[in-house]
Amino acid sequence: MAQKVILVADDDASIRSLLKQLLADEGFAVVEASTGVEVVEKVKESSPDLVIMDVRMPELDGIEALSRVKATNPKTAVLIMTAFGSSNAAIRAMELGAFDYITKPFELDKISHTVKRVFDYQDLTAEVEVLRDEISTLVQTERIVGNSPAMQEVYKTIGKVAKADATVLITGESGTGKELVAEALHFNSNRRSGPLVKVSCAALPETLLEAELFGHEKGSFTGAMTQRRGRFEMADKGTIFLDEIGEMTVATQTKLLRVLQERKLERIGSNLPIKVDIRIVCATNKDLQKSVEQQKFRDDLYYRLNVINIHMPPLRDRKEDIPSLVEHFLAKHRYSATAQPAAISEEAIRRLIEYNWPGNVRELENVVERAVVLSRGQIITSRELPFGEHEAGEGEEGDGGDEVKGDSSFFKKSVAQFEKDLIMKALRDANGNRSKAAEMLGIYRRLLYAKIKEYGLEGYPPKGR
Numbered sequence: 267m268a269q270k271v272i273l274v275a276d277d278d279a280s281i282r283s284l285l286k287q288l289l290a291d292e293g294f295a296v297v298e299a300s301t302g303v304e305v306v307e308k309v310k311e312s313s314p315d316l317v318i319m320d321v322r323m324p325e326l327d328g329i330e331a332l333s334r335v336k337a338t339n340p341k342t343a344v345l346i347m348t349a350f351g352s353s354n355a356a357i358r359a360m361e362l363g364a365f366d367y368i369t370k371p372f373e374l375d376k377i378s379h380t381v382k383r384v385f386d387y388q389d390l391t392a393e394v395e396v397l398r399d400e401i402s403t404l405v406q407t408e409r410i411v412g413n414s415p416a417m418q419e420v421y422k423t424i425g426k427v428a429k430a431d432a433t434v435l436i437t438g439e440s441g442t443g444k445e446l447v448a449e450a451l452h453f454n455s456n457r458r459s460g461p462l463v464k465v466s467c468a469a470l471p472e473t474l475l476e477a478e479l480f481g482h483e484k485g486s487f488t489g490a491m492t493q494r495r496g497r498f499e500m501a502d503k504g505t506i507f508l509d510e511i512g513e514m515t516v517a518t519q520t521k522l523l524r525v526l527q528e529r530k531l532e533r534i535g536s537n538l539p540i541k542v543d544i545r546i547v548c549a550t551n552k553d554l555q556k557s558v559e560q561q562k563f564r565d566d567l568y569y570r571l572n573v574i575n576i577h578m579p580p581l582r583d584r585k586e587d588i589p590s591l592v593e594h595f596l597a598k599h600r601y602s603a604t605a606q607p608a609a610i611s612e613e614a615i616r617r618l619i620e621y622n623w624p625g626n627v628r629e630l631e632n633v634v635e636r637a638v639v640l641s642r643g644q645i646i647t648s649r650e651l652p653f654g655e656h657e658a659g660e661g662e663e664g665d666g667g668d669e670v671k672g673d674s675s676f677f678k679k680s681v682a683q684f685e686k687d688l689i690m691k692a693l694r695d696a697n698g699n700r701s702k703a704a705e706m707l708g709i710y711r712r713l714l715y716a717k718i719k720e721y722g723l724e725g726y727p728p729k730g731r
């Protein structure tokens with residue numbers, strides 16, 4: 267690790283040399299300054315990792331120097347030395363972002379200990395930043411939301427197979443997140459720095475799809491004006507995602523089978539074999555096994571594609587994921603780029619949970635997005651939802667919990683968690699002003715008071731930091 271640089275600043279030369287000796291003995295490089303102006307200059311010059319300075323210095327005092335240092339080098343840690351009992355200066359220093367303060371006279375042990383604490387802290391935050399970078403390249407895609415047992419299984423399988431090159435078949439109804447899973451597989455694989463190429467097999471007629479996948483030589487068929495690389499070639503060292511594989515014709519299936527077996531292909535109109543290093547992920551909302559029985563899908567291809575199957579559960583079977591999905595989409599589709607994520611009423615969330623979601627997560631996302639627009643950034647109520655007026659239990663106000671029938675423990679828990687989060691958010695946004703929070707939530711103040719008590723939020727949000 268690079269040697270850490272510490273700037274020691276005090277107008278008292280004996281203190282400077284005392285500190286310099288101590289810190290040099292511990293292996294640090296030490297720079298000195300005797301005035302506030304000098305501190306500011308030397309920080310710019312040698313960007314030290316740490317500044318230890320006295321509050322009282324000529325020209326520019328330590329507090330002023332601190333605020334200038336923080337303005338130019340926000341990552342430089344600053345320790346302030348104050349005379350015993352001058353708590354005002356200490357408080358001011360902390361407010362301006364000093365790491366800590368040390369009262370004079372000090373013990374040398376105390377200095378060493380504090381310096382160590384500063385560097386431990388810096389190393390830790392640096393690590394967190396590296397991690398954050400890695401994660402953001404890893405998951406460049408939208409986050410997959412949902413913690414239901416069924417989704418946990420999906421995550422586990424992704425984790426187990428992402429790094430392998432095995433072919434994966436993702437099945438599930440429309441709008442369940444199959445494409446998100448394909449992205450997660452790619453970005454968590456060793457191929458993540460390579461391309462992820464997506465092809466929808468339903469979008470193109472047979473000839474064009476083949477030309478798209480395999481590429482072609484000039485003049486190989488009507489319309490092939492130039493030579494072109496196919497998607498398989500483009501996906502070299504990466505992943506190819508064949509979406510809606512169930513729509514592929516048998517002729518194209520046969521060609522795909524050969525790519526799978528030999529990892530080689532020829533462009534249309536050429537017989538020069540081209541090697542490709544690709545990982546194949548496909549998806550379908552069809553029952554491929556049935557297609558195989560009806561001889562619409564080659565069984566040998568089916569077995570090769572279905573080495574690993576990830577099945578996406580429909581949303582109606584994992585309703586406990588609805589509150590977190592709603593929250594996710596509220597943040598994603600906030601009313602304007604600068605607006606807060608919208609809030610949603612208790613009745614509206616209840617309706618969303620009761621609905622059956624034939625269009626799965628995509629439908630939920632569309633409903634939430636539409637409601638955000640209709641509510642113009644205010645609270646979303648059931649009026650902004652596209653469900654008929656009296657379809658889903660419009661019970662008496664206030665004590666909605668009682669009207670829920672059947673096995674509703676997850677339901678109640680989900681609603682409660684969501685309600686609590688909403689209340690906390692409103693209280694934060696209203697700076698603890700309960701009348702304002704109630705207004706933001708669109709509920710009576712009395713109800714808010716009751717809920718605050720129910721969830722133990724009396725002291726929320728905590729004052730100060």
Ligand SMILES: Nc1ncnc2c1ncn2[C@@H]1O[C@H](COP(=O)(O)OP(=O)(O)OP(=O)(O)O)[C@@H](O)[C@H]1O
Nearest residue numbers: 409410411439440441442443444445446551627628
């Ligand atoms: N678990 C999830 N968390 C967050 N967003 C999701 C989730 N599942 C789906 N979505 C969102 O819902 C929409 C539909 O998802 P996706 O396109 O992956 O579905 P699909 O299964 O490929 O559907 P189709 O079969 O119709 O192509 C996308 O906008 C996606 O971001």
Ligand SMILES: [Mg+2]
Nearest residue numbers: 444445509549
């Ligand atoms: Mg899709």
